[in-house]
Structures are given as C-alpha cells and as structure tokens.
Amino acid sequence: MGDLLSAAKERLHAQGGRLTAQRRLLFSILDSLGEHPTAEELFILAQENDPDINLSTVYRTLSWLEAQNLISTRVFDEDRRQARFDPALPSEHHHFMCTSCRSVIEFDSHLFASIKSQFQELNGAVVTTGSVVLYGLCSDCQNISVDRDPYLEGD
Numbered sequence: 001m002g003d004l005l006s007a008a009k010e011r012l013h014a015q016g017g018r019l020t021a022q023r024r025l026l027f028s029i030l031d032s033l034g035e036h037p038t039a040e041e042l043f044i045l046a047q048e049n050d051p052d053i054n055l056s057t058v059y060r061t062l063s064w065l066e067a068q069n070l071i072s073t074r075v076f077d078e079d080r081r082q083a084r085f086d087p088a089l090p091s092e093h094h095h096f097m098c099t100s101c102r103s104v105i106e107f108d109s110h111l112f113a114s115i116k117s118q119f120q121e122l123n124g125a126v127v128t129t130g131s132v133v134l135y136g137l138c139s140d141c142q143n144i145s146v147d148r149d150p151y152l153e154g155d
Contacts, residue, residue, distance in 0.1 A: 004031040004070060011068050022053050026061045036084035036104045094132040100141035
C-alpha cells in the first residue's frame with residue numbers, strides 16, 4: 001500500500017469514514033502517478049477503471065485530501081489557472097513547468113534555505129514553507145523547437 005493510500009485510510013478510519021472503492025481508486029491513482037494531474041486528468045484515469053465515477057466525486061475527494069494535508073494544490077500557469085494536485089505527501093520541494101508541453105518536473109535544492117533566510121532578513125518576515133516554480137522549455141521541447149526553427153530550415 002502506498003504512502004498516500006495508507007495515510008488516507010488511517011485518517012478515514014479515525015474520522016469514522018469509509019474507504020469506498022472509488023476513494024481507494026482515486027488514492028491509488030494519485031499514489032502511483034509521477035506527475036501532477038488536474039482533477040479532470042484524474043477523472044479520466046479513474047473512469048478507465050470505474051466508468052460510473054463522477055467528476056464531483058473526484059473534486060470532493062481532492063478537497064478532503066487537501067483539508068487533511070495529504071496532498072498539495074498547485075497552480076503553475078497563471079493564464080490557465082488550472083489547479084494541479086501534487087500526489088506526494090506534502091513536502092518542501094520545487095517545480096519546473098515546460099511552457100510548451102505543460103510537463104512538470106519536481107526538484108529539490110539546498111539553495112532554497114538560503115533564499116528563505118535572505119528573504120526573512122530583508123523583510124522581517126517569518127517563512128514557514130515555500131515553493132519555487134521555474135518556467136521554460138524541457139529538453140524534449142527544446143529539441144522540437146530546434147528541429148522546427150524556420151531559421152535553420154533550408155532556403
């Protein structure tokens with residue numbers, strides 16, 4: 001059993017809730033993904049196993065998981081304003097989003113501690129947690145851009 005599934009099952013049990021088949025399915029999908037799905041993407045994946053699942057069930061489950069601090073909601077693209085859900089248990093980590101294919105890559109950096117410290121010193125604030133999001137082209141999209149660059153095509 002994955003970390004998210006175990007933690008969610010424990011919380012449900014402690015609250016007197018039931019681990020329904022649809023909840024188990026959603027927890028399992030989130031646990032197994034290495035990406036940051038939207039609610040709609042999660043819904044499509046869940047429908048492959050349970051065609052009767054509703055999008056509202058997905059949203060309610062995601063809302064409950066977030067309220068339990070078992071997932072994090074991220075909005076990477078201000079233009080789309082579409083929330084993505086971090087399937088990992090919340091931790092301080094950072095993200096890169098490809099502006100072309102929309103893929104999200106997680107990364108850690110020891111430099112973030114000094115960024116937090118510097119910010120606190122300069123602003124008199126107390127930073128409890130944070131996340132950095134970098135935007136650009138992933139290596140695959142860079143190769144596609146170079147392959148399709150009109151300046152590199154023949155005369």
